[in-house]
Amino acid sequence: MGLAAVGLLYLIALLAPVLAPYDPAAQLDLVAGRLLPASLAHPLGTDALSRDLLSRLLFGARLSLSIAALAVVVAVTVGTAVGLAAGLAGGVVDAALMRSVDAALAIPRVFLLIVILALWEHGGIAALVLVLGLTGWFGTSRLVRAEVQSLKQRDFVLAARALGLPAWRIALRHILPNATAPIIVSATLGVGNTILIEAALSFLGIGVRPPMPSWGNMIADGQAFLATAPWQAIVPGAAVVLTVMTFSVLGEALRETIDPRTR
Amino acid sequence: MTHRALLLVSAATALASACREAPRCPGDWCGTAVLVSSEPGVLLPPVTQTDADFWITEMVFSKLAELGPSLSTVGDSGFVPELAQTWAWDTPTTLRFTLNPRAHWHDGRPVTAQDVAFTFDVYRDSVVNAGARPLLEEIASVTAADSHTVAFQFRRSYPEAFFDAAFQMWILPRHVLDTVPRNRLASHPLGRNPIGSGPFRFVRWTTGQSIELAGDSSYALGRPGLRRVVWRFIPDMPAGVTQLVAGEADAAQALVTPELLDRLRGAPHLNLTPFALSAYSYVGFNLRAPGRPGSPHPLFGDRALRRAVAMAVDREAAVRAVLGNLGALPSGPFAPWLWMASESPGPLPFDTAAAKRSLDSLGWRPGADGVRARSGRRLEFDLLVPTTSAPRRRIAVIVQDQLRRVGIAMQITELDFNTFISRAQAGRFDAAFLSLVSDPSPRSIRQPWTRAGFAGSNYQRYDNPEFDRLTDQAVAEWNRERATALWHQAIAVINADVPAIWIYVPRPVLVAHRRFVDTALRPDLWTARLWQWRVNPDALIERDRVIAP
């Protein structure tokens, strides 16, 4: 069910240009069309610049979901590589890598992201994805390393090693496939988490920059009208909650299917 | 009359009498105003920078003379005494002030001529780096004749000499600061615990939350109307409006959006007075290639193109949509209340047909995607906008849409304020949505728009010798009418050249609770006359009766 819901979300995001009744950046009527409540023409009303809120929500979904997914791909790739390296190499390399990961985990991630994003001239969405990805792999690397360490002692790996296969081949052919399950679970949960962080950054004005709609900056825009037009902040927030929840449900369902211990 | 009605009436009477006797003024002097603003950085006059710094410093410190209601900066007739009781010109270049003998510091010591001479020395010290330092260039020396007489010696005679001498410096307490090394002056504890000679003395500063001031009953010009002022720090204007509407705060200079204005209007206990600020915001075009000041900008080096772009922008619609009537349309680079502003020639009119014609004739033809191009180059540019300014961010999006309709692609790049300013200063931009705060003199037009500002605020590198010549003449002209005519000629020149599109002059509203009376206001600095505000003794509320320690 979780899988179907996530599929539906991505379908909506993919079809945003077809589904959206208006151009999300078009200012339809600056004189009479601002902050309209919901109506047939505008199912969710309009914002302070007379842009259609539903269209912005749909395009926001597109942006938020793709940023999160891509960032998680980056994070999982880096995390897996580091985890494998640490787990297989052991010794000094392992210690150095894991202590660095400890240090990185000691900085609150939002704080680190704020420092990077607020200070460096923004390089658009690509930079945001990269930064989110590169600050999100620490947990995955720990997970993979732990998995590798337990797999290392298993018979099939010992056998492969006895046959004299090179280490990278053992890693890719024998260890990685067996460590996939926990990686997938953590990636699924990671997408939801990344959506939350992206929303927070955009809310602070350093994530996705206007006029591109992201759920975070839609909430920030709506904050100014909390007293007069509260739906401006409520609607995009609810969208974030539903989406993140979907990913959590999927993640937990996957975990239960893959890892029978928690059942 | 039934029994129940009788009961109701008596209850009402009891309630009414309870209300009448509840808040009473202790002594003959009370009243607390809670004002909202962002948190100031420092309250030491020469290093003040932000709006909040100025607003609060103005209440704690004082100047030799203040700007009077005419707001005229030429000569000395427009000024009213503050620390100085009288003044006289001994020669055309020597100005002598006699200090008010009642003037004193909040620690009890008298204000002396030595304090004035010391203040000038600090403001001119390059290590202190005072913001007003360049404005004091024409003053050769300041010397104390005796403890209450101080003489200003000017290098030459000019119309705004008095303005510079009296208005640019808040007088500093020499007895606190004279032993402090100048490179440590900015971080001296006095900046967070100021001792001034103004109408209010400093009580406490709770970081991140509030500053409390108390009226100085022995202030030289008379006791302030309010006994206590509390500055409450708010993160943004919507939060401030919420507090004003809820009655948690009493007054503010509110730069708001139309939606917030509606909320303020909906609160029956608030009085609203719109006025114009001494700042103007404009889209400045870089006339030089980004990063290469030696060569002209590939687009905006062309005067005709700048004129076409300007005509495609409907300033009125953009400003009305974002600011309602809380933004005035400037006719040039100055605030509309400046003495030379009335009947000034205006900028090019909004005319899309003329803009399109002009673009066509310049060879910019619409392409398949609607964006114009000329010999392979698309008509597109980047507009820098600071994230700190909500009106600018919103207006930029509207202007983007307006330009798109005539086939011009404008990208918006939002930058944090520091990066924005460093990009502007380095000349690395196509266009930038800038804003300038000017002093009450039209003289401040020269810095950003003439050669004199090349190393400073003339980020556009606008350079027209005719404009420079006319403004030089206007600044040197003693006669108000002739000066006004010269200013108008200069404005006509710059408006024809379009180095920038003048978008709006913010019109904040002075918000004040109805229980305050005599809420005087000076548009360049709204707290300058706040010491004359009083509270209606019949409308006191709980906090009015609290007295500062």
Place this chain on the structure above:
Amino acid sequence: MAAFLARRLGAAVLVAFGVATITFLLIHLAPGSPLAGSGENPYVSAEAIAQMRRNFALDRPIHIQYVRYLTNLLRGDWGLSFTMHRPVLDAFRDALPNTLLLAAAALLVDFLLGVTVGTLQGMRPGSRFDRVCSAVTLTLYSVPTFWLGLMLVLVFGQELGWLPVSGVVDPALYHARDILGKLWDRAAHLILPALTLGLIGAAATARYQRAAVLEVIRQDFIRTARAKGLSERAVAVHALRNAVLPTITLFGLSLPVLLSGAVLVETVFAWPGMGRLAFEAIQRRDYPVVTGAATLVALAVVAGNFVADVLTRIADPRTREAQ
């Protein structure tokens, strides 16, 4: 134990040093310079800007600035704020208590609510209570912190008008109040921000605690206890004692999350704490405040982990032997 403590302490210092270095490099190599306020002044001049750079020693090569910063840091001099013109440590001394108060209140909400709900759920897995709570915690877990704050402001601040929504106290009346009045003033201002931060943490804690209790309850000694006819209450106490251990570990790990949340909550509620101070400093390019805040935060997180480690060792004899 002493060797263990020394080793952890050494690692902590190393981490703090690393964080200071990373932040120093990030901020000093970033574009833009600390010129707040001077930019929109028509009289700004290249000369004044150069003087400002000299005054803050920003004209020196970066490696010299770095060495100077580190040696001063070791001597307890964290530098002067560019925008506030005061020692960074003074600014922290004002802001830190507010953040600690907020974090403590949030942690209280977090653990009281989270452990209670999680334990109750774990005792009766599959019950209606369990299913309802699971749905609620899952939802809360998915709520952006700042949005929850905004919604609480909307409901309790604006619609109902029950609670103040910004600041720590009412500045116009606080100093005139008696001790009880002062306490209530503080408490009223604390409720909404602490709830915002605490509720989301509580959701995570409850889910964690539920899993831990489930794990324990399946173990033999609980079955034995139940079989011996111990009351459910006694069983719960038994289970709780064994299940709270992983939650203690969670405490150490939740600190960075809590501080991340604090940045946002402090922004929404105008709470004058470290998060807001740091965020504003970053926006104004106030280098010494940013590097100082990062170092301090890293120290706090490392200290949190350290405490969690020690607590775990005391609570669980097995790890004591293993180390």
